[in-house]
Amino acid sequence: MSLVTALHASPSQHLLSQSPDHPVLYFAPSILQSSAKRFLTGFPGLVTYAVKANDAEEVLENLMTAGVDAFDVASPFEMARVKKLMPTAVLHYNNPVRSEAEIATAIAHGVTSYSVDSLGELQKLVRCGVPESTEVSVRLRLPVKGAAYDFGAKFGADPELAAILLKAVAEAGFAPSMTFHPGTQCADPAAWRAYIDICADVAGHAGVRLQRLNVGGGYAAHRTGAAPDLEAIFAAIELATIDAFGGDMPSLVCEPGRAMVAEAFSLATRVKAIREDGAVFLNDGIYGGLAELPILGNIDRIEPVSLACERSGDPIDFVVFGPTCDSLDRLPGTVPLAGDISEGDWLVWHGLGAYSTATVTRFNGYGAIEVVTTDRLA
Numbered sequence: 601m602s603l604v605t606a607l608h609a610s611p612s613q614h615l616l617s618q619s620p621d622h623p624v625l626y627f628a629p630s631i632l633q634s635s636a637k638r639f640l641t642g643f644p645g646l647v648t649y650a651v652k653a654n655d656a657e658e659v660l661e662n663l664m665t666a667g668v669d670a671f672d673v674a675s676p677f678e679m680a681r682v683k684k685l686m687p688t689a690v691l692h693y694n695n696p697v698r699s700e701a702e703i704a705t706a707i708a709h710g711v712t713s714y715s716v717d718s719l720g721e722l723q724k725l726v727r728c729g730v731p732e733s734t735e736v737s738v739r740l741r742l743p744v745k746g747a748a749y750d751f752g753a754k755f756g757a758d759p760e761l762a763a764i765l766l767k768a769v770a771e772a773g774f775a776p777s778m779t780f781h782p783g784t785q786c787a788d789p790a791a792w793r794a795y796i797d798i799c800a801d802v803a804g805h806a807g808v809r810l811q812r813l814n815v816g817g818g819y820a821a822h823r824t825g826a827a828p829d830l831e832a833i834f835a836a837i838e839l840a841t842i843d844a845f846g847g848d849m850p851s852l853v854c855e856p857g858r859a860m861v862a863e864a865f866s867l868a869t870r871v872k873a874i875r876e877d878g879a880v881f882l883n884d885g886i887y888g889g890l891a892e893l894p895i896l897g898n899i900d901r902i903e904p905v906s907l908a909c910e911r912s913g914d915p916i917d918f919v920v921f922g923p924t925c926d927s928l929d930r931l932p933g934t935v936p937l938a939g940d941i942s943e944g945d946w947l948v949w950h951g952l953g954a955y956s957t958a959t960v961t962r963f964n965g966y967g968a969i970e971v972v973t974t975d976r977l978a
């Protein structure tokens with residue numbers, strides 16, 4: 601992805617004046633900063649940003665400007681990128697599997713919080729000399745529903761092991777905490793409540809007082825239908841913590857990735873061709889900025905832009921392919937688009953700031969996405 605930036609009013613203004621034939625990602629810093637302020641004002645605890653959702657320097661810089669000074673990092677690369685822009689940034693290293701070399705880098709960067717989901721990884725932190733009194737969070741997993749896909753499939757300890765780990769964390773002299781991730785694109789507050797309840801049980805069984813509770817990322821972004829109500833989730837998290845822990849409440853931490861950054865970017869793809877059978881071919885697809893659609897489903901916030909006239913035909917369900925010669929490069933099912941779209945039009949996909957550029961490949965020579973800064977995205 602190239603990082604050419606220029607200031608334009610809106611995606612359609614840029615598209616109509618420049619006619620780009622390559623995909624363009626539009627970035628509105630003002631929207632990113634207001635998402636950050638929404639978390640900073642609304643969440644009842646420390647807000648950290650999960651860097652993996654979008655690690656672009658302009659994203660990190662705008663979050664820092666908005667007041668975010670703590671980051672969830674998963675690799676030495678992410679640590680270095682954050683520290684280069686903000687030497688005083690607080691780093692939480694919540695990838696629970698780490699090599700010894702990675703731990704040494706984390707210590708050098710002054711990481712203040714680590715998560716673990718196995719005894720072997722906890723022993724590795726001790727062996728590698730992570731300083732006592734550093735926070736270590738035990739990552740819990742539960743079979744809960746409510747998210748677009750389940751994060752418990754890879755990481756997390758079941759409640760029984762979590763209690764053993766939590767005790768071992770306290771005995772090793774670390775500051776005990778717990779964490780979980782309800783699964784990404786989660787819109788159901790009940791998922792957080794289920795985790796918070798069991799965290800309190802686990803701490804009770806282990807006989808350990810939690811100093812902090814990290815309630816993860818997972819907050820849904822606006823993909824279809826109405827925008828998710830983040831404030832309702834924040835309120836549910838606070839209430840669940842009070843109910844579960846009573847007067848001995850740990851302080852809260854969250855680590856949103858998707859919901860922080862999604863709304864700040866829109867992706868413009870161009871219609872390369874519409875075949876006789878109605879199939880639409882775009883200049884970007886599942887190996888580029890639309891990588892998540894086969895996993896999370898299509899989104900319904902697609903704005904047609906045309907040099908010819910305003911596209912307003914009744915929606916028709918189209919089969920949509922990406923540009924590569926791989927037959928997997930197709931969006932799931934069909935996508936409803938204005939019935940009068942034609943070759944040379946653009947489709948602007950809104951809410952695509954998370955897990956879009958972060959996972960772009962250059963497969964088949966495609967995937968070069970220009971980034972253009974705009975005042976607004978609509």
Ligand SMILES: *Cc1c(COP(=O)(O)O)cnc(C)c1O
Nearest residue numbers: 650694784817818855856857858
């Ligand atoms: C990916 C990840 C996040 C961010 O998740 P979102 O669904 O993007 O909010 C937060 N914490 C951890 C540990 C993660 O792996």
